[in-house]
Every structure is written in structure tokens, then in C-alpha cells.
Amino acid sequence: MKTHPILFNTKMVNAINSNAKSQTRRLFKNNKPETNALLINIYAGIDVEKCKNELMRTHKVSCGDIFWVRETFAKLCPVDKNGYTDFNKEMIFYKADGEPDIIKYDADGSELENQFMKWKPSIFMPKDACRQFLKVKNVRLELLQEISSNDAKSEGIDITDDYWGTDGARNYMWGEEFGFKHEFFFADGNYGIENLKNHDGYKASFFSLWMSIHGKESLMLNPLVWVYDFEKIEKPISF
Known part of the structure; x- marks a missing residue:
């Protein structure tokens, strides 16, 4: 078992505290020229799973590892x-x-x-100030836009059961220069986010959350991301 620092903003820390968040996505960072061919194949749909498995072998985070959370x-x-x-x-x-x-x-x-x-800022939080520990249950690679509705909910998006009498999911770009001017998406709606079409409110909410953190351009680039499923645990004895 290894421990790794991970940053979360205040909204996501609250989502973890309320047990609404059990999954997070982090950008795959390509610092090795030899991985370029694998990435090209993934985007081209060629031997996708084989290429992902090759990339997985180089990753430093494994199932059973512990994230210690850095927060503001x-x-x-x-x-x-x-x-x-x-x-x-x-x-x-x-x-x-x-x-x-x-x-x-x-x-x-x-x-x-x-x-x-x-x-x-959370980046400056020292290790001895950590109060949140997350055990990694699963690790995988996928393109950002491949997220499912259930996974979008697991990302900790804000969900309400009373948006005009039905379920809704928060628009994190509300109030900014964006195509939607409402605070929530209808959960069963059919939305187009930038050039992405036909997404329900849960996925639309997650995409708006991603853009609020990484910018609109990042969503449209459809980056490869690490997907971590996790569960909250007590402070490890060895920490």
C-alpha cells in the first residue's frame, strides 16, 4: 500500500463528507514519447483495451493505495x-x-x-494537517466524454429532487458566459454542451463542473483521464 496526495476543491470536499462523491477523474499526463503511439491508437479506436492496459502498467496508483486529501x-x-x-x-x-x-x-x-x-490553497496543505483519507477501490483509463450517467452522479455533482417538480443536476457554469442560463439541468433532459449532443442532465452537470475547473477547451479535447473509485477510511496507522 502506498499513499498519494490528492487535491480537492471545497465543493468536492463537502461532497465527499456527505458521501455523495465516490469517484474522481484526473488528467492522464503524457511525459514519455513512447506512449504517443498508444494514445494515437486509443483516439483512433485501434486496440483500445490493449493500449490502455499498456499505459496502466506505468501508473503509480494501484487498488488498495490511499489518497490523503489536500483541501483549502x-x-x-x-x-x-x-x-x-x-x-x-x-x-x-x-x-x-x-x-x-x-x-x-x-x-x-x-x-x-x-x-x-x-x-x-490546498496545494500548500501539509501532510500533518490531513483529515481525509480515501482508499482506492478501482483504477481505469477512459476518455473524458465516455463518462456514464451513473458515474457522473458518483463524481459528486449537486442533485436535487425538486427542480420544477422533478430531478435536476447543478449547472456549475451558471452565471458565466455559457449556453445555459439556468442553475440546474433537468435530469432527464437532452442537452448539447458546446459541440457535444444528446446528454442527460447528470452528464451535462459533470461536463459543466469539469469546464469550471479545467476550461471549455479541455472538455472539447476529450482528454484521456484516470478514473478512481474510492471509499472513505480512517487515518492509516502507518501514516
């Missing part, structure tokens, strides 16, 4: 009204938990006017 966080040490900082009582806060109910002081002990937390 902040570290604070308490400062009292006399300006004394107690560095022995460092506290860690996580953005997914919301704004903490604390009063903050500067180094002189003066109460700060701006009480908003200055969050640090």
Missing part, C-alpha cells in the same frame, strides 16, 4: 488582548467547515477589523 485550510495561533501569541496552541481550520466562530487579534492584541479568514 488555514493555520492560526491564538493571540490574547495583551498581544501574547501562544505558538503552542496552533489551530487548523478547513474552508469546507465554513467560517470559524472566533475573534482574531493582531500581534499587538488589537481586534482585527477584517474578521474574514485568509485561506491557504
